[in-house]
Amino acid sequence: MQSAVLPGSEPFALPLQERLARALAGRPAGRAPRTQHSDERGRPRFSNRLLLESSPYLLQHAHNPVNWFPWGDEAFAEAARLARPVFLAIGYSTCHWCHVRENESFADAEIARFLNTHYVAVKVDREERPDIDAIYMSAVQQLTGSGGWPMSVWPNAAREPFFAGSYFPPRDGERGARLGFVSLLNGLSDILSDASGGFPSATDADSKGVEGRFFVWSEGEIRHELASLGEATSTRFLEHYGVRRGGTWQGSTILHVPQPDEQAWAALAGARARLREVRARRVQPQRDEKVLASWNGLMISALAQAGRILDHAPYVLAAARAAEFALTRLRGAGGRLQRCYTDGQARQNAFLDDHVFLVAGLIDLYEATFEPRHLREALLLAEATEDLFADPAGGWFMTSPRAGKPDRTREACLRWRRAIRHIGCPDERAAPGRLHRRRELAAACRPCAVRPCGGTCGAAVQHERGAARDRVPRLHGPRDRARLA
Structure with a gap:
């Protein structure tokens, strides 16, 4: 009964097909379907759920090849079921560029195929739902510094936006734009985290x-x-x-x-x-869904630093979502950090590199947001690192209980120094100093995995003593430290 299956989508359930067929047959006489895709008899090849809506603006998109959902619980439940992000398009009938975008992108079968395969697409008439428009326009303005229509927002299944903008031409270089809609869809699908915030480890x-x-x-x-x-x-x-x-x-x-x-x-x-x-259009490799603490720490650092340097808020937001995932989901008995998360369960006590890279990521996130919680969590995790992995004779063990060969001394020393740098607490300086005195500097002479600062753990000590300084504010006294409580 469905005239044609939407590109990249499964056939609609029979009850939905029947409702769409009745709606199409019952359209007012003389109102031709608005579409670029018609069969030899002039009938629309594609129909989607917007055909069941009353808004004239939504009905204009009812025969796009995009598998549009109207705003509602059904769309976000589908995003949760498929573990996909949502693409939310908000516009209105008297918006010229809304119509331009429909003709350029939403009527394009290849773009529709990618949308239908990787996202749950939701369409909103801002004049019918000014409440939704106001909420997400606020997000657009906060993320980009400006706003306008057509509005493009990428929320997760919990309706929380993680990327946003306005009009995007279909492809790179068109209409003078460096980044097109196709590249943006591909890029967000490739690099952004899953619906829960953590970054899966790899593709096959x-x-x-x-x-x-x-x-x-x-x-x-x-x-x-x-x-x-x-x-x-x-x-x-x-x-x-x-x-x-x-x-x-x-x-x-x-x-x-x-x-x-x-x-x-x-x-x-x-x-x-x-x-x-x-x-x-190629067969995509399977994705390894496990979320690793150490690799997510590196991602948090990369995104936070990139967002701060490039003044690009979506990167910082993605880093914050990944940090929230790590701090809440990657926990085991007694709140101890776990190494990996799969199938809704955290497992395997974390190693030294998991702690070190996550501490670094949280500090980078603090420097990008100045949100005290990120620094507070970094300090707590640094204390756990000292307790679990420090060798009393000097160095750090890779595993805990304290067994195995000391490893990653420079990274651990530098992360600790960066953490205490923000709060100016002299009592905490003994641990890195002990390591520095005990270990031969050349033994740890290798590049830092996250933020280089010289070539040895000695550079980290000199960094704290004032030979080099981070361009971040230092907290002084009880009042500032109370912000972290």
Whole structure:
């Protein structure tokens, strides 16, 4: 009964198909369906749940190939069931750019396929639901510093926004925009955390039984897919991304940039968007869903630092969500930090690197937000690190109870110093000092995994003594320390 299955979606349940068919048959005489996708008899090829709505604006989108949901519990329950983020589009009938976006993106079958495969799409008429519009416009303004329509918001299944904007052209470089809707959808799907906030560890090495198949390219494949953009563009892409006839890995090429060139990067925006669309049709590798404490600590640091330096609030928000996950979900008996989280359960007592990298991530997050809770949690975790892993004779053990070879002395020393740097507590300086005196400096001479600061644990000690200073405020006295209570 369903005229055509929406791209990337399962067929609708029979009761929904029947309701849509009745709604289509009962439309007022003379009101032609608004669609770019019609069959030979002029009937719309696609219909979605918006056909059951009363808002004229929503009805204009009822025959998009996008699997639209109206605002409501059903949409967010579906996002929770599928463990997907939501794409929330808010607009209104008298908004010109709302109609532009529909024609460019929501009527595009390939964009619709990606949306339907990776997101739960929700459409709202802001004039019908000004309450929803006001709430999410506030989020847009806080995340981006401006606002407008059409509104684009990415909330999780709990209706909490983690990314937002307004109009995005469909592809990179179009209408003078550096980032297009396709790239944004791909990027958020690839790099952002799962619905709960933690970052899963990896994707499978194989797809369709071939190692790296989803990610690699051949010269011939690239030339074929970019042929419509011209020979010059294809050749420039091959040169910019280091593609050779024989490949760089097992006969294929892992795209990389041997020599950065900003002009070439900007000029190749359309080519990248085209290849992203091609890659989206490949069989995707399975994702390893376990969430690791140490790797999430590194992600928190990277996102917090990037958000602070680039003044990009969504990165900081993603870091904060990951930190909340680690502090609440990665806990075992007695509140002890656990290493991994899978299938709704935390397991395996955390190791030294889990503690160290999470402490570092929390400090970086504090420096990006100045939220006292992040520093307070970093200090508590640093104290647990000292208790569980410090060797009284000097150094740190990788495992606990205290057994095994001391490891990661420099990282642990530096993280501790950075934590106490913020509160100026001289009583806490003994632990890193003891390690510094006991260990040979050269034994720990390697780059810091999160934030380099010299080449040895001695640099960390000098850092605290004033030879180098973080550009963050230092807390002084009881009043400031009381903020952390």
